[in-house]
Amino acid sequence: MTVHTPVRRVDPRRPAIITPAGLRRIVLGSSEGERLAANLSHGPATKPVRSAGPFSRTTLVVTHAERGALTDGARQAIAAAAILATADTEVLVAVLGACQDDAAALGVDRLLVLDDLDSSRYQPTACVRWLQGLQTRHSPTQWLFADSGADGQLGRRFAVQAGLDLICGVVELGANALRVPANSRQDWLRPHAPVMLLAKAVASTKLPFVGLGLREAAPALPAAIEAGIEDLGLKAGDPQTLALEEADFILAAGNGVTDLPLFHSLALEVGAAVGASRVAVDDGRFARAQQIGATGKTVSASGYLALGISGAVQHLQGIKDCRHVIAVNLDASAPIARRADLTVVEDSAALMQALLGLVRKQKEGV
C-alpha cells in the first residue's frame, strides 16, 4: 500500500446534481444544487430502469430501517451500489426492520425485508448468522454498509466472522478503486474489498435511473444464543443533552419565536433537540452552542422544524443535510419556504400551542 502525494480535488461530498447523461456535477457556489435541480424539473419524469437483467453478480447492501424508512446513509450506500453496478449486477438490499420506502426509486433491484425484527433486543450474533445465511443463498461479490451506528457495527462484526477483507470509512468509491482518509491532507487509494463501509455522502441519491424494485420477505432471524452478552434493554437518550450534530429531530427557533417557555415545553414534549438562528442567539435567547448555520453547527437531523426563521443563506448552510424540513412562518415568501418540504403559514406561538395540545392528547391516549 502506498501513500500518494496529495491530489487537488473538489470535495466529493459537496451537493451536486446528476445530469441527464448520468454525470455527477457539483454546482459551484451553491449548497442547494440537488434541490434546485429537483425543483427545476417539471413534473415527475419517467426514469429508465438501470438494468432488467439477467443478473450473474450481486452487490448486497445491508441496513437497519428506522421507523419504517431507510436512513440517509443507507440510501447513499444503495445509490453507490446502483451507480457502480454493471448491467449483469443485481443491487440486492437486506433491511433489518419494516421499510415502506419506494425501493425502485432508490435504485434497488430486490429488497429483502425482515419486517418482524424486535429492535428492542440486542442480538448481534443472530444478525451476523442471518447475514451468513444470505451469503450462502445469494453469494454476493460485494457487501456495502453505511459506516455509522448499527449498520457500521454489523458490517464490522460480519466481516470478521466471515473472514472477509473489510475497508471502513470509504469517502469516495470508484468503479475500481476507493479512497479512505490517511491523515488530514492525504487519502489512501485502495482497490475494492469484499466488505466496504461507506462514510456519509459518498454518493448522491438523485439517480438518473430506477431499479427493478422487487420486494420479498427476508428469511427469519436465526435463534442464536448471544453468549457473553447481557442485554440491559433500551434507554431513551435525552435529546436536550445530545450534541446537535447527532440529533435526529431538531426544533429550531428564530426571531419569530418570542414565547420561549412554550417553545421549550414543546421541545421537551416531542423529544426534540433545541437549535436557533443567529439572531435568536445574538439576542440572548439561546446559547451560542445552539446556533445553527455557517458560523454555528451543521446538522443532519431527519426532522428539522424551523419556527420563525427566515432562512437566510447562512442558516440554510447549516441545515443542508437535513432530510425533512418543516417551516412555520407568517411570510409565505420567506426563503426558508424554498428549502422546506412543507411550509405552514402561521403564527409560531399559535402553531406551538396547537401542536403541544395534540401531542399531549395523543400521549394521554385521548
Ligand SMILES: Cc1cc2nc3c(=O)[nH]c(=O)nc-3n(C[C@H](O)[C@H](O)[C@H](O)COP(=O)(O)OP(=O)(O)OC[C@H]3O[C@@H](n4cnc5c(N)ncnc54)[C@H](O)[C@@H]3O)c2cc1C
Ligand atoms: C458572516 C455571517 C454569518 C452568519 N451566520 C449565521 C449562522 O450561522 N446562522 C444563522 O442563523 N444566521 C447567520 N447569520 C445571520 C443571517 O444572515 C440572518 O440574519 C439570520 O439567520 C436571521 O435570523 P432569523 O431568520 O431568526 O431572523 P429574521 O431574519 O428576523 O427572520 C424572522 C422570520 O420570522 C418570521 N416571523 C416573524 N414573526 C413570526 C411569528 N410570530 N410567527 C411565525 N413567523 C414569524 C418572519 O416572517 C421572518 O421570516 C450570519 C450572517 C453573517 C453576515
